[in-house]
Amino acid sequence: MKKLVFSLAIVGLLFASCTSDDDETTPVVTPPVDSGELTGDVTVSKTLIKGNYTLEGVLKVKSGVTLTVDAGSVITANTASGSSFDAILVEKGGKIIMNGTAAEPIVCTHATKVAGSWGGIIIYGDAPIVGSKKVTSANSEDGITSSEGKAYTYGGSNATDNSGSLKFVRVEYAGKKIADGSSELNGFSFYAVGSGTVLENLVSYKGNDDGFEFYGGTVSAKNLISYGNADDSFDWQDGWRGQENTNWYAYQTGVGNYGMEIESKNEDNDFWPVISGITLKRAAGTVTEDNTPQYDAIQFKSRGNGFYSNILISGYTNPSATAVRIQDEGTNTSQVKANKIKLTDIKINDGTNPFAYKDATITVTFPEGFFVTSTTATGASITPGAWAVIDGVNLLNN
Template identity: 50%
Template sequence: MKRRVLTLLSLTFALAISLNSCTIEVNDGLGGETIVTPGTTVLTGTINKDTVFKKGNYTLKGIVKVASGATLTIEAGATFTVDTSTNSSLVVLQGGKIDAVGTASDPIVFTTSTKTPGDWGGITLYGNAPIKAINGTTTALSEDGNAVYYGGDDPNSNSGVMKFVRVEYAGKKIGDGTSETNSMTFYSVGAGTTLENLVSYKGTDDGFEFFGGTVSAKNLVAYGNYDDSFDWQDAWSGQNNSNWYAFQTKIGNFGMEIESSSNIDNIAPKISNITLIREANTNPETANSAEISAIQFKKQGTGIFSNVYISGYKNIGSQKAYAVLIQDDATNTSQVANGKVKVEPLTYLNSDNAGVWGYAQTNGGKTFTNTATVTKVSLVPGAWATVDGVNLLAALQ
């Protein structure tokens, strides 16, 4: 077999040296984009021009960045096995786009050969939508180890499309060795971006985290993530979210951790149809931690949630689990009392402390009544939500 290495601007495709190695085929497609076909192709470096990855198997190595003005297109059925010998992740920078559209039967998958949570840094998108960080600042420095400033002025900015994409075993430790990346992270991503039918599977940090922005997401699955299944801050304000499902197993903190970086003046995001299930004998990352409730609001966090189904949140030792936990009096006074925190109708089953929200401070007392008509989220079955023969949606049946 012939061995060849091609470099197109800053996008490098490296050919593995082995008896079974094949020639990389790169052809100019319509519009001058680069077309990449399967083989032993390694995706690394920075993508500076429109690039298309066809259905097939590839390797992702290092911090791969999609630069401003470039679009990374990934066809249904493409699988990227991440090289874990180095710090690896996929980062779409502000002005760049991703066009990753899989199907229920032919998803786009990012995984690792070692199948170990924390193997890599996951997928991060940057946009140009507004944020409110600490002290109301409109820009902030990212927490993903890339030292990128985020925050903009276009609420409808478009970072691309992701449909039927699964990220496995992310959550690489960064910085001081104690912080981790999320499976999927969205920094100031705008409402022009489409996020649908996404799976975060067994990451060591959050399944999905939003840092400000206005993007909405539909049909999300967070399965077996060590920290929180869903998390946001910096006044994220997506208004058209629906069908969020988390299954916490073995290790897991809050089902949802919600804050607004202490900004009272924020637009409450809206989510319809939420299912949070905690499997028996699931423990928080840190022993004796109080991070075992289904939904936590703090630092002026807000949210209008409807049709919420929660099951399996049990006390652990002296720590109590609640359907909803309000962590500070300021959030209760400014947001709960003013109708910017709503979780109703709500069904809370097989769990402790039914009928009352939890309050870590003193200024609480909101009660609720279980609503029998709330049912679990309904999601389309298929390969997109199946890992190693395990149906991630089984608990919804």
């Protein structure tokens, strides 16, 4: 079994003082220092002091263990060293505490600055899922195996399960395609993560797959930025049911598929996620992966559902695109007609079509009050800061 390796440099204490009592104290942000290498299994609870760390391979936080990372830390993956891929992975029963600040976010990146270079952050919890044929547990879809060579399973019975806290964390250039040749890793992957887990002020930047993906679970997320990810900005399945989601912002540029891909493994669930304050923007000239017709801002399929409000959509002007698409008759019959999909206060700019469906065999008519457009919706309202600035560019300016 691999071990966690830390080569920690001596860190000096820096002090800032005012010249007089009348001066206002300005917080001093000191750069992190080189603090060593991260690799293997974390088997004892540890705190990583603010520093620059190199990630070699998959860092696994084991069950019963808490890994804490100080604000301002930078973790740089380095697959060039010979590892098949790099990722930060929290096993079921483990916890990760990564609480940065607006001024000092925790940045997880790759040395090459190339999309698809590493695996991002992956968390396995113990909250409920509803998979295909109503299974309550399933093998993870990312193709990663445990130290024993077995596929990770997800799905449990603890709706309030706590896998830790991520605040002001940025993941850059993730979306690695792994050894099986078909599985790709997201910026953030949440498998059966419970509502006791805190997800706030997170950025997924220029990954090669989805920005954020939820595989079942009950966790909610606030203040999310998905920027320049090549597949979907936000994606979920397996009966994800987070109830307190607010302020989700997506900007698709270069290559990007759906703004939000919403599905539920064809299971007709009597619950759904709730999200308020959504902004979905697509830059001119953005194409889809392999030129597939996946241009829509929001797509519902396989009985995906949910209640969504205060939505701002712009830039989805391709002739094949629409603001909201109902992809199949099963979703139309069991979700739209059954009042399980609700979109209110929707502002659609740029002449994007309001909603559509796969083909002429489907006739979609939302119940009264369940699809309501607006001229005043504002979408996501997120406070900018250093946590949302990369190479001098404020991601929220778009």
